[in-house]
Amino acid sequence: MKPAIIAETNDYLVINKPAGMATEPPSDRPTLRDWLIEAGQIRAGEWAEDKRCGVVHRLDTDTSGVILWAKSESAQASLQQLWQGRQVKKTYLALVAGRSEQTGVIEAAIERDNRNDRQRVTHLPTTKSRSAITEYKTLGHAKVGEREVSLISAHPITGRTHQIRVHLKSIGHPIIGDKLYGEKSSDEISRTLGLKRQFLHAFSLELPDNKTYQANLPSELTEPLRVLDLLGKI
Structure with a gap:
């Protein structure tokens, strides 16, 4: 594509x-x-x-x-x-493992993982960590077999590397298909849905002059949502 x-x-x-x-x-x-x-x-x-x-x-x-x-x-x-x-409002769509709360704010510092240079981890503030804030809203829930998933609208206030992925994992809701931060539950759901990538999409940007730009979801993401009856929740 x-x-x-x-x-x-x-x-x-x-x-x-x-x-x-x-x-x-x-x-x-x-x-x-x-x-x-x-x-x-x-x-x-x-x-x-x-x-x-x-x-x-x-x-x-x-x-x-x-x-x-x-x-x-x-x-x-x-x-x-x-x-x-922080004058740009960014909205991402993510499909995550588990049943998430309706709304929430994740405020957790992020730093590089000493065990894996590619990964980031949430941490108590240190001289190496950087503050990070993500707001989120749950748009809907569905079941994949016996496991629940949630469609989330995430709004990163800060812009740290892998921020949304790390923050959602930190509250027990890893993104489906995320090969770096996924867990057994999210990996199994990804295979069941036939996802070949992580379910994270930068949906829109709103600039201070009120111009808003939106990127439609690609077919490899709309199809799982259609199967889960979540497409209409966006």
Whole structure:
């Protein structure tokens, strides 16, 4: 599946990134940056090396959904200020193991796991950890065999690496299909549903000027929701 440009302004592109594609190098997977260069949407030679060809924010490789990409260095600086100032409302959809509470706020610091350099863990605040806050709302519940699952709308207030994945795992609700943070229960549900990826999708971005951009769910995520009768809950 290829990326799709959802919208374009004078300052930025809005893109629906597929799962399996990294945002930028270095990566052993295809990257969104390289796709934009090949598609003629950006020109690498026009950017200073430290500007990374217009990256504003990133999505995990196996997370699909909406992402903004700056078209100039001045636009990049302005957009990054919005992210750093927590002025952008981000909404993700996640299917998780277990029956989640109706609403909640997860406030737990995150740091790199000393046992696995790829992983992050929640931790009491230390000099190495970074504060992290995720708000969530449960949209619906369903059963997969004898196990329950919940469809969640997650709103990360901060933007730490793997934040939603780590936070949901920390409250006992790992994301279905998450190979890094999954547990036995979520792995079994993933196999039953035939999921080949983690069920985490960046659904929408709302900017301070009230512009909202939404990325439709890909078919590999809508089909499990249809089977579980949860598609209408979005």
